[in-house]
Amino acid sequence: MKTLPCRWPTVALLALILSAGAIHFHPQLAAAEETCGEFGTSVQFVESPAEAGRLALKAEKLVFVLHVSGYFEEPDFT
Amino acid sequence: MNALANPAVGEFLNEHFVSSFQKVGTFQIVAGQKQGGNVASYFCAPDGRVLHVVAGPVDSATLLREARWVVDTVKQSLDEYEKSGTSFKAQIREAHAARLAREHGLKVEAVTFDSPAPGEESALSYRDPTGKPLAPVLQLPPIDGPDVSFNEAGQAAARTSPGAKEVVDRIGRRWVLGNQGQVHMLLAGHSLKKIETMYGSVFEGILGEKVSTKPVIVTTPFPWVARR
Numbered sequence: 001m002k003t004l005p006c007r008w009p010t011v012a013l014l015a016l017i018l019s020a021g022a023i024h025f026h027p028q029l030a031a032a033e034e035t036c037g038e039f040g041t042s043v044q045f046v047e048s049p050a051e052a053g054r055l056a057l058k059a060e061k062l063v064f065v066l067h068v069s070g071y072f073e074e075p076d077f078t
Numbered sequence: 079m080n081a082l083a084n085p086a087v088g089e090f091l092n093e094h095f096v097s098s099f100q101k102v103g104t105f106q107i108v109a110g111q112k113q114g115g116n117v118a119s120y121f122c123a124p125d126g127r128v129l130h131v132v133a134g135p136v137d138s139a140t141l142l143r144e145a146r147w148v149v150d151t152v153k154q155s156l157d158e159y160e161k162s163g164t165s166f167k168a169q170i171r172e173a174h175a176a177r178l179a180r181e182h183g184l185k186v187e188a189v190t191f192d193s194p195a196p197g198e199e200s201a202l203s204y205r206d207p208t209g210k211p212l213a214p215v216l217q218l219p220p221i222d223g224p225d226v227s228f229n230e231a232g233q234a235a236a237r238t239s240p241g242a243k244e245v246v247d248r249i250g251r252r253w254v255l256g257n258q259g260q261v262h263m264l265l266a267g268h269s270l271k272k273i274e275t276m277y278g279s280v281f282e283g284i285l286g287e288k289v290s291t292k293p294v295i296v297t298t299p300f301p302w303v304a305r306r
Contacts, residue, residue, distance in 0.1 A: 042088020069103030
């Protein structure tokens with residue numbers, strides 16, 4: 001399978017198409033504790049979706065957000 | 079294999095995405111048993127509009143396949159937008175409708191425009207335990223019926239897939255869709271909407287978990303990891 005380059009300038013176009021610049025995550029997310037880390041996974045997480053959006057825009061990447069409820073404890077997933 | 083702990087998943091997600099997490103619900107202990115607890119994985123544009131969702135826990139191969147599909151589809155759609163000016167949103171919604179037909183055997187017409195949002199005070203809202211509205215109930219595009227390639231084996235597989243649920247097409251025939259089929263149906267009508275608009279329909283509408291809060295930041299998505 002063809003692997004895409006890590007960063008494509010076209011993601012900047014996506015930001016334009018979507019009228020980006022403003023990060024639209026819920027305002028309740030503003031105050032965040034420092035939570036960066038991998039938490040036992042191979043994925044590097046940043047502190048909030050808003051921060052992820054800012055970094056993604058800068059790095060020309062997309063955003064991955066996990067929504068969990070309570071103590072979601074699924075060894076096959078995590 | 080643990081999906082998020084898988085090195086290939088980590089490498090791909092770290093290369094193409096910036097990742098974060100939120101909490102959207104709680105769980106209850108009833109008769110010593112934990113009830114509730116689930117996960118939804120959102121692939122979004124940098125401004126938080128949802129491109130794709132994986133509802134519920136999946137294995138590493140599935141998560142990697144879906145992440146790759148997002149990256150490839152976004153790239154193709156942006157190329158097409160540059161070439162022909164075709165709306166990016168319409169292309170993403172049509173891509174979900176195409177996957178619903180190809181992989182789940184049901185046809186829906188992708189909704190390429192957005193009708194006015196009902197607002198949080200609408201009667202059709204997901205609500206917290208106090209009755210406060212949290213997110214709108216998003217109406218799914220109607221099912222036209224089976225795709226030409228539809229076969230009974232697909233329905234048999236759907237009946238045993240996670241989150242299998244009965245859906246009704248335009249003329250009242252009943253079909254079964256698992257979590258991912260329902261995701262494609264939802265996103266054929268609503269992809270590129272903000273995550274806080276979508277999460278109720280994903281977490282409560284598809285996964286059947288009660289959303290008890292707006293998405294909020296937590297210090298760790300997996301508190302038990304430190305205890306291992």
